[in-house]
Amino acid sequence: MSQRIQICGTSFLLPGNPAWSALGQGWEPVFAGFDEWPRLLLDPVPPVDPPAALAWVLFLEDLLPAAALAPALALKDPGQRRQALAELLAPLLLPLDARLANHPQTPVIVAYSLPAVGSAIESGRGLPAWEHARQALEELLRARVDQHPGLLLLPLDRQLARLGLDQAFDDRNLYAARCRLSQAGLRVLAGCLGQLLERQKTAAKKVLVLDCDNTLWGGVVGEVGLAGLALGQDGLGKAFQDFQRAAQDLGRTGILLAIVSKNNEEDVWEVFDQHAGMVLTRDDLVAFKVNWRDKASNLLELAADLDLGADSFVFWDDNPLEREVVKARASQVTVVDPPADVTRWPRLLRDLPLFGRFETTTEDAKKKAQYQARAQFKAEQGRVVDETGFLRSIALKPSLVPIGQGSVARAAQLCAKTNQFNLRVIRHTQADILALADEPGAVAFLGHLADRFGDHGNVALVLARPTADPEVAFLDSFMLSCRVLGRHFEAWMLARAVAQLRERGASWLIAEFIPQKRNQVAQDFLAGHGLMPWDQAPAPARERLAPLCQGLGGQIHLAELASLTIPYLEIYDETQAD
Amino acid sequence: MKPKLTDLLRQLFPAAVFDGQDPTLGVGSFAEWDSLGHFNFLLLVEETFGLQFSVDEITELKTLAQIRENLAARGVEA
Numbered sequence: 011m012s013q014r015i016q017i018c019g020t021s022f023l024l025p026g027n028p029a030w031s032a033l034g035q036g037w038e039p040v041f042a043g044f045d046e047w048p049r050l051l052l053d054p055v056p057p058v059d060p061p062a063a064l065a066w067v068l069f070l071e072d073l074l075p076a077a078a079l080a081p082a083l084a085l086k087d088p089g090q091r092r093q094a095l096a097e098l099l100a101p102l103l104l105p106l107d108a109r110l111a112n113h114p115q116t117p118v119i120v121a122y123s124l125p126a127v128g129s130a131i132e133s134g135r136g137l138p139a140w141e142h143a144r145q146a147l148e149e150l151l152r153a154r155v156d157q158h159p160g161l162l163l164l165p166l167d168r169q170l171a172r173l174g175l176d177q178a179f180d181d182r183n184l185y186a187a188r189c190r191l192s193q194a195g196l197r198v199l200a201g202c203l204g205q206l207l208e209r210q211k212t213a214a215k216k217v218l219v220l221d222c223d224n225t226l227w228g229g230v231v232g233e234v235g236l237a238g239l240a241l242g243q244d245g246l247g248k249a250f251q252d253f254q255r256a257a258q259d260l261g262r263t264g265i266l267l268a269i270v271s272k273n274n275e276e277d278v279w280e281v282f283d284q285h286a287g288m289v290l291t292r293d294d295l296v297a298f299k300v301n302w303r304d305k306a307s308n309l310l311e312l313a314a315d316l317d318l319g320a321d322s323f324v325f326w327d328d329n330p331l332e333r334e335v336v337k338a339r340a341s342q343v344t345v346v347d348p349p350a351d352v353t354r355w356p357r358l359l360r361d362l363p364l365f366g367r368f369e370t371t372t373e374d375a376k377k378k379a380q381y382q383a384r385a386q387f388k389a390e391q392g393r394v395v396d397e398t399g400f401l402r403s404i405a406l407k408p409s410l411v412p413i414g415q416g417s418v419a420r421a422a423q424l425c426a427k428t429n430q431f432n433l434r435v436i437r438h439t440q441a442d443i444l445a446l447a448d449e450p451g452a453v454a455f456l457g458h459l460a461d462r463f464g465d466h467g468n469v470a471l472v473l474a475r476p477t478a479d480p481e482v483a484f485l486d487s488f489m490l491s492c493r494v495l496g497r498h499f500e501a502w503m504l505a506r507a508v509a510q511l512r513e514r515g516a517s518w519l520i521a522e523f524i525p526q527k528r529n530q531v532a533q534d535f536l537a538g539h540g541l542m543p544w545d546q547a548p549a550p551a552r553e554r555l556a557p558l559c560q561g562l563g564g565q566i567h568l569a570e571l572a573s574l575t576i577p578y579l580e581i582y583d584e585t586q587a588d
Numbered sequence: 589m590k591p592k593l594t595d596l597l598r599q600l601f602p603a604a605v606f607d608g609q610d611p612t613l614g615v616g617s618f619a620e621w622d623s624l625g626h627f628n629f630l631l632l633v634e635e636t637f638g639l640q641f642s643v644d645e646i647t648e649l650k651t652l653a654q655i656r657e658n659l660a661a662r663g664v665e666a
Contacts, residue, residue: 028600
């Protein structure tokens with residue numbers, strides 16, 4: 011079933027135009043009438059059936075004639091000028107402010123555009139008038155982004171510039187139908203809104219898997235040898251090199267890089283280690299499969315090695331045949347179909363929305379080391395017999411991180427990205443999490459873990475909230491990043507949550523497992539950690555708690571907190587820390 | 589091969605029922621083909637055949653026959 015996005019704008023946006031199909035499957039645009047945007051934004055009454063998101067398309071020219079800017083722009087002092095512009099623009103954002111205050115639960119996208127007017131000459135010595143207005147508007151909007159987790163911005167002109175502003179705007183449409191954009195421009199707007207909506211719904215991809223021959227370098231190393239490769243020289247050689255740079259830059263933002271290549275392994279490493287034109291190094295890679303097996307099996311194995319879902323993988327290979335095999339046999343993997351012209355690859359990779367994230371947290375930058383450590387942990391774990399002794403020997407250091415402005419981005423990121431060890435897979439937004447954490451009696455924290463294999467960062471999240479019965483809490487969310495699985499950190503997190511809930515007066519806990527596509531790993535967690543499946547709980551407990559469980563459709567478990575015995579905690583005995 | 593104007597009508601208004609041979613087929617022939625639907629239709633015709641109507645043409649072209657005649661004058665068969 012498709013989700014609705016409500017769309018309003020200061021210009022007409024041609025409802026029903028085929029360009030709106032660029033929103034993507036699963037999104038149905040619902041348009042406010044022309045000039046209805048102030049009423050819509052200011053309406054304090056919550057809609058009976060709220061849309062999944064609201065987009066406000068702001069063409070500043072519609073609200074502010076150039077003449078209105080003149081007095082502010084005449085001010086010579088930059089500080090005074092900025093202040094005057096802010097005072098001029100802030101009232102235009104009042105309807106938006108009202109919307110954000112009245113309906114914080116519905117995400118809002120503000121797409122904004124300022125006219126690109128004037129010749130090149132006007133920018134020759136100073137900033138043209140509208141550029142000052144752009145800076146002031148962006149400053150005001152960015153300040154609101156910091157205050158409202160549900161607010162997203164779309165600087166439309168930058169995206170329309172890809173098409174060419176002369177192609178994106180159409181004055182004929184303006185005078186014939188009060189629509190500033192051309193059909194092609196409208197399609198860019200719809201496509202960008204679609205990208206933002208999609209990223210709110212599904213997590214960004216985590217892993218870029220690259221082929222080697224004719225992908226990282228030109229030529230087949232096994233045939234032409236090191237000296238025969240196109241890599242680094244002018245022409246295609248530079249394009250391959252820039253493609254590697256683009257991949258390496260993605261790696262720096264936390265995207266994991268891997269290679270899957272049909273090759274002799276020593277040939278590939280010879281290029282990595284000895285070719286002067288190589289940009290990527292072995293250390294940039296989190297994993298690799300270089301062999302003669304089919305690439306679909308290699309990709310699925312790679313996913314298992316890294317404890318990541320194959321649906322977080324993106325595969326880039328020059329060979330259409332290999333791509334088709336992967337599409338058919340590892341259909342969870344997203345396969346890029348790059349153009350034959352390699353000179354277009356570097357930009358294409360840099361701009362790929364698949365990896366785009368709203369924010370890059372400090373956790374992201376540490377990703378590669380964490381996954382490399384995970385691989386090492388698995389290797390050592392495989393060699394030992396006494397699990398408890400092994401885990402006690404690796405110096406586990408758990409700690410709690412309260413939910414606050416500084417940590418809520420990571421909490422929301424965990425909600426968005428954790429598909430496997432996640433009891434209910436509720437995709438809370440930052441606003442949801444902050445609201446939940448503020449409820450009296452709620453328990454909300456992140457778990458941080460470090461050990462001999464590295465600092466894993468904030469890798470777990472607990473959100474528990476009170477029910478109508480103040481002695482009974484509900485475990486709203488419980489999740490753990492798969493890269494720390496095998497350390498029983500989930501037991502430690504549950505124990506901390508139980509301790510905090512008891513301090514806040516709770517004596518019972520209701521927990522729920524909702525089976526999803528990929529969270530089977532969490533299925534036995536509750537019963538395995540002392541909670542009673544609903545049908546095994548004593549009748550009086552069920553009688554008391556049944557009204558509080560109404561509406562829960564998953565597998566319900568109950569625990570009386572005073573008598574809950576959680577296993578595995580001895581691993582953390584010496585390191586208990588809050 | 590370029591689509592016919594009636595193909596574009598079906599693309600834009602998939603739920604509409606109309607007679608492609610009706611010489612008076614135009615704005616108002618069915619509920620979805622209102623003035624906004626017509627503007628969207630003209631934009632789709634422009635994009636499909638790579639041409640642009642003037643503001644005057646947008647006001648004057650009201651039926652499929654008129655649009656077809658306009659395109660024919662540009663050497664476009666639709």
